[in-house]
Amino acid sequence: xxxxxxxxxxxxxxxxxxxxxxxxxxxxxxxxxxxxxxxxxxxxxxxxxxxxxxxxxxxxxxxxxxxxxxxxxxxxxxxxxxxxxxxxxxxxxxxxxxxxxxxxxxxxxxxxxxxxxxxxxxxxxxxxxxxxxxxxxxxxxxxxxxxxxxxxxxxxxxxxxxxxxxxxxxxxxxxxxxxxxxxxxxxxxxxxxxxxxxxxxxxxxxxxxxxxxxxxxxxxxxxxxxxxxxxxxxxxxxxxxxxxxxxxxxxxxxxxxxxxxxxxxxxxxxxxxxxxxxxxxxxxxxxxxxxxxxxxxxxxxxxxxxxx
Numbered sequence: 001x002x003x004x005x006x007x008x009x010x011x012x013x014x015x016x017x018x019x020x021x022x023x024x025x026x027x028x029x030x031x032x033x034x035x036x037x038x039x040x041x042x043x044x045x046x047x048x049x050x051x052x053x054x055x056x057x058x059x060x061x062x063x064x065x066x067x068x069x070x071x072x073x074x075x076x077x078x079x080x081x082x083x084x085x086x087x088x089x090x091x092x093x094x095x096x097x098x099x100x101x102x103x104x105x106x107x108x109x110x111x112x113x114x115x116x117x118x119x120x121x122x123x124x125x126x127x128x129x130x131x132x133x134x135x136x137x138x139x140x141x142x143x144x145x146x147x148x149x150x151x152x153x154x155x156x157x158x159x160x161x162x163x164x165x166x167x168x169x170x171x172x173x174x175x176x177x178x179x180x181x182x183x184x185x186x187x188x189x190x191x192x193x194x195x196x197x198x199x200x201x202x203x204x205x206x207x208x209x210x211x212x213x214x215x216x217x218x219x220x221x222x223x224x225x226x227x228x229x230x231x232x233x234x235x236x237x238x239x240x241x242x243x244x245x246x247x248x249x250x251x252x253x254x255x256x257x258x259x260x261x262x263x264x265x266x267x268x269x270x271x272x273x274x275x276x277x278x279x280x281x282x283x284x285x286x287x288x289x290x291x292x293x294x295x296x297x298x299x300x301x302x303x304x305x306x307x308x
Contacts, residue, residue, distance in 0.1 A: 036081060038072035039063060046074035060084065111237075113245035114207055116252060116295040117302065126292070129282045133296045136281050137272040145270055146183050153179050184300050185255045186262070186271035196255050200301050203251050206244045207302070252294040255301070273297050 041047050051073075052059045063071050064084030073080045083089045092100050102123045109115040118134075121127040136142070157175040161168060174189075177197050181189040189197050255273070262268035263277065276282075276293045283289040 035072040035079075036070045037067040038074075039067070041074045044076070046076060046078075048075055051075060112206070112241045113248035116248070116298060118296065118299045125285070126287055129285050129287060129292060130296050130299070133276050133281055133293070134300075136279065137275050137296075142275065149182055150179055153182075180301055181255075182271070184272045184297050185259055186269035186274055187255065187258060196251075196258075199247060199254070200251050200298075203244070203247050204302050206240070206247070248298075251302070252291075252298050256290070256294045256297060272300060 039047050039050060042049065050059065060071070060073075060082045061084065063073070064082070069083070069085035069088055071082050071084065073082060083092065103120060105122065106120070109117075109120045114120060118127065118130045121130065153175055157171055160171040160174070164171070174191055177194075178189045181187045181194075181196065185196075187196065259268055259271065259273045259277070263274065268274050273293055276296070277290070280289065282292060285292070
């Protein structure tokens with residue numbers, strides 16, 4: 001136990017030095033420019049004590065009413081600029097997207113196995129390849145081919161609504177999931193307990209729980225959390241991360257394997273995955289073609305559950 005205590009104290013000391021350096025570096029990069037208003041921060045931990053880690057948006061909304069439409073917050077050496085106004089968000093993130101379109105690196109994305117998603121990729125060659133695949137698979141001509149299927153699923157939705165109107169939430173969920181599965185993989189999802197849909201939903205539930213900037217700042221400031229055994233206090237991060245990575249691998253691999261098997265048998269239906277693999281879009285790029293296709297497809301499939 002003595003060695004464990006010394007190791008823990010050393011990790012805390014290293015984390016403190018790292019956070020101090022990050023804070024100093026951020027000030028240098030700002031070149032002395034002023035920051036937006038925000039709550040007063042404590043040394044090292046910043047605004048941690050007044051932050052609702054589980055629902056950070058609630059904290060930001062409250063601080064926005066107190067400090068204004070653009071506020072500043074710091075958490076364990078990481079700086080955050082929070083926009084609390086739709087018009088400002090549109091002006092900065094849409095009209096000036098060439099300046100602000102990049103995404104920060106969050107250690108939680110890789111640690112929990114979500115770094116495949118287009119939503120988390122930094123602006124670069126892989127991000128552009130993802131966009132190229134989306135543009136090809138969801139072009140106006142390609143999208144028109146899915147119309148009969150969508151109409152058929154809409155009729156089924158109406159029939160379900162008439163039969164059991166009180167269960168409308170499940171009917172809508174089943175409709176959206178079945179359409180996305182058909183478009184992405186050419187797969188007819190079961191109305192209940194479909195293995196592909198169930199795993200994707202579980203993964204997105206994990207994502208909603210762990211993928212926040214606040215948790216990323218905590219893991220970055222205390223990297224020891226990634227190595228603590230699961231049976232020790234604080235070890236739940238490592239255990240949860242292992243479960244997420246394994247689940248993410250299944251969500252990436254299993255549906256695409258289904259399409260590949262059908263392609264080999266000559267029975268594959270039109271879908272995003274089929275079109276990209278068949279046309280070999282992006283095959284000559286510097287990335288594994290099949291793996292990139294899996295990433296694009298899983299992002300589409302996962303996005304439907306995130307929207308829920």
